[in-house]
Amino acid sequence: MIKRSSDYIYAVARVRANEVNLLSAADVEQLIAAEDYKAAMRKLADAGWGDVEGVTDYASYLEAYFAKTWNLLVEIMGDVHEFDLLLVKNDMQNLKAALKGIVSQHDAKDLYVQSTVYDTESILKAVDERAWKDLPEFMQEPAMEAYTVLTETGNGQLADAIIDKATLERMLYLATQTGSSTLKELAERMCATANIKTALRCANTGKSKDFMMRSLCDCKTISKDKLVETALEGAESVLNYLEDTEYKVGAEKFRESTSAFEKWCDDILMECVGKARYTAFGLDPLVAYYIARDAEIKTVRIILSAKTNNLPADVIRERVRALYV
Amino acid sequence: MFQIVESFGPIALAILGAAFAAIFAGMGSARGVGTVGEAAAGVVAEDPGKFGKVLILEILPGTQGLYGLLVAIMVMGKISPELTLAQGAALFFAALPIAAVGYFSGKYQGKVAAAGCSMVAKKPEQSGKAIIFAAMVETYAILALLISILLIGQV
Numbered sequence: 001m002i003k004r005s006s007d008y009i010y011a012v013a014r015v016r017a018n019e020v021n022l023l024s025a026a027d028v029e030q031l032i033a034a035e036d037y038k039a040a041m042r043k044l045a046d047a048g049w050g051d052v053e054g055v056t057d058y059a060s061y062l063e064a065y066f067a068k069t070w071n072l073l074v075e076i077m078g079d080v081h082e083f084d085l086l087l088v089k090n091d092m093q094n095l096k097a098a099l100k101g102i103v104s105q106h107d108a109k110d111l112y113v114q115s116t117v118y119d120t121e122s123i124l125k126a127v128d129e130r131a132w133k134d135l136p137e138f139m140q141e142p143a144m145e146a147y148t149v150l151t152e153t154g155n156g157q158l159a160d161a162i163i164d165k166a167t168l169e170r171m172l173y174l175a176t177q178t179g180s181s182t183l184k185e186l187a188e189r190m191c192a193t194a195n196i197k198t199a200l201r202c203a204n205t206g207k208s209k210d211f212m213m214r215s216l217c218d219c220k221t222i223s224k225d226k227l228v229e230t231a232l233e234g235a236e237s238v239l240n241y242l243e244d245t246e247y248k249v250g251a252e253k254f255r256e257s258t259s260a261f262e263k264w265c266d267d268i269l270m271e272c273v274g275k276a277r278y279t280a281f282g283l284d285p286l287v288a289y290y291i292a293r294d295a296e297i298k299t300v301r302i303i304l305s306a307k308t309n310n311l312p313a314d315v316i317r318e319r320v321r322a323l324y325v
Numbered sequence: 326m327f328q329i330v331e332s333f334g335p336i337a338l339a340i341l342g343a344a345f346a347a348i349f350a351g352m353g354s355a356r357g358v359g360t361v362g363e364a365a366a367g368v369v370a371e372d373p374g375k376f377g378k379v380l381i382l383e384i385l386p387g388t389q390g391l392y393g394l395l396v397a398i399m400v401m402g403k404i405s406p407e408l409t410l411a412q413g414a415a416l417f418f419a420a421l422p423i424a425a426v427g428y429f430s431g432k433y434q435g436k437v438a439a440a441g442c443s444m445v446a447k448k449p450e451q452s453g454k455a456i457i458f459a460a461m462v463e464t465y466a467i468l469a470l471l472i473s474i475l476l477i478g479q480v
Contacts, residue, residue: 009360009439013367017375017446076367280440 008282011076015289018072021048023296025323031300032316037307044300058304062297069293070115073286081117082283085174085187086290090116091123092167095135095143096160098127103150138173142166161198161215168194168217182284185272186291191219193265195227196250199238203231221246259319267322270295274324292324299323335413339404342420343397346473349424350393350466353431357386360435364442371446378445378452382438385459389423389431392470396423399477412480419476426469434462 023031027047034040044052055061074080090113101108112120118136126134132144146159168191175187195216202212212228222245230237235254242251253264269291276288299320306316333341365379400416408416441455 006360009363010367013364013439013442013446014371016443017368017371020447280436280443 006281008077008286011073012281012285014072014076015286019289019292019324022292022324023047023299028299028303028320028323031303032313032320034307036310037304040304040307058301062301066293066297067114069290073290077286082178082180082183083287083290084117085171085178085183086287087115087117088170088174089167090114091118091120091136092139092163092170094120094123095127095139096146096163098124099143099146099150099159099163100156102128103147138166138170158211158214161211164194164198165215165217168219172217172219178283180283180287182273182276182287186269186287188219188221189268189272191217192222192247193250193268195219195222195224196238196242196247197265199227199231200235200254203233203235203238207231257318263319263321266295266298270322270324277324288324295321295323331410333413335408335410336404336406338410338413339400339408339416342417342424343400345417345424346393346396346400346420346427348393350396350427350431351390353428354387354390354393355431357389357431357433357435357438358383360432361386361438361442364439368442368446375445375449378449379442381452381456382441382445382459385438385456385463386431386434388463389427389434389466392423392466393427396420396470396473396477399474403477403480415480416477419473419480421473422469422476423466423473426465430462430466430469434459434466437462 027043030043030047031040034043038053041053041055041058049065052061073083094112094116097108097111100106101111112124123135123139126132127143130147132140135143142162142165146162149155149159149162171187172191175184178184198215199212201207202215207215209228209232212231213224216224216227218224226241227238230241239251239254242248250261250264250268254261273284273288273291276284279285302319302321303316306319361379361383365383368379369376397420400420403412403416438455438459441452441459444455445452
């Protein structure tokens with residue numbers, strides 16, 4: 001059942017109170033300007049990230065930090081099924097890992113991700129027993145198809161592409177089930193950018209038409225057929241096609257550099273949820289907070305990774321994502 | 326229509342007016358205060374130090390209920406055995422402005438004040454502006470109260 005915006009008053013107020021703890025552009029600039037990894041961690045501690053100065057394994061720390069955001073949303077919303085479209089990718093990631101695990105006969109435990117919509121153990125059990133009907137309905141067909149591809153051809157890329165396509169289609173479907181226009185737009189943008197990335201990658205690696213048709217999903221703002229058609233001609237054709245669409249900037253960014261393009265793919269999502277800053281009630285501010293924390297953590301990961309590898313500030317600046325606040 | 330009004334009798338009509346004023350204005354306030362209360366609880370859960378600021382916002386939609394009570398008491402003060410049907414009907418209609426406007430202004434003031442709570446959560450130094458936004462809605466409740474009082478005074 002779609003909730004009314006008045007059902008989120010308490011949750012929105014708590015999220016607004018937490019938004020003051022999000023990193024600002026000035027905080028990010030200070031992190032970039034930090035001398036080294038240790039100095040960056042000190043700045044993070046000053047910005048309210050707690051006692052982080054002794055943290056060496058920043059990847060695990062950031063994962064745990066993001067888990068706090070998720071726990072907060074679960075606590076204040078109770079029923080978090082509106083976020084299913086943002087989490088379903090984790091279920092599909094686990095499905096991929098489980099399929100590859102049984103085919104290669106390796107335990108893929110390390111690859112499983114948390115924060116899922118469905119019980120991971122049930123999915124793993126269903127895959128292990130090849131009991132496809134025990135999987136959630138939307139997973140059954142792609143799981144079978146990917147399994148067949150893996151066992152018959154050993155083509156891991158195609159199997160991944162099949163699952164990724166099913167993920168995007170599920171996200172689009174779940175978006176239509178929410179009352180949030182922001183979530184609908186977000187799902188559309190996620191699918192469009194995923195399609196663009198896949199088309200460009202396929203163009204560069206010379207993938208077949210069949211591979212592309214099985215990898216790209218149907219979305220409203222960009223034509224799947226046109227992407228496949230241009231990708232067969234090469235990356236430049238894809239970029240020329242993008243110039244005639246609303247994703248024109250993406251073409252410019254790709255020509256600039258791959259990292260600029262990746263940054264644009266994330267920034268376009270932030271742009272999409274940015275409107276929620278001025279929305280008083282409803283689901284949108286909560287979705288925006290989730291995306292904002294995700295982008296913030298991505299930014300911190302990029303900076304810390306760069307600091308570990310002694311990359312210059314200018315290079316880091318090019319890569320950091322747009323922020324919500 | 327007239328027969329329906331007549332069947333009530335003047336005193337019953339006046340009492341109905343008083344009841345409407347108290348019920349609807351009170352309902353508006355209850356909704357408004359409830360809405361702000363939810364938002365205020367959210368803010369205080371994260372930062373108990375903002376209790377004072379959000380409390381002012383929570384109080385604002387409560388005034389409509391008081392206006393309704395005031396009008397109801399004034400109407401009741403006019404009730405006497407000599408009350409004519411026309412006077413009873415006049416008292417009933419005199420109570421309607423605060424009943425209707427009290428309900429809607431209480432409800433919407435609650436929404437504005439709840440949004441103000443979010444504003445206070447992010448920028449506590451802007452709490453004065455949040456109060457002004459919510460107080461703007463109060464204007465219409467005050468106008469309705471004024472009209473109800475003036476109309477009762479004419480009876």
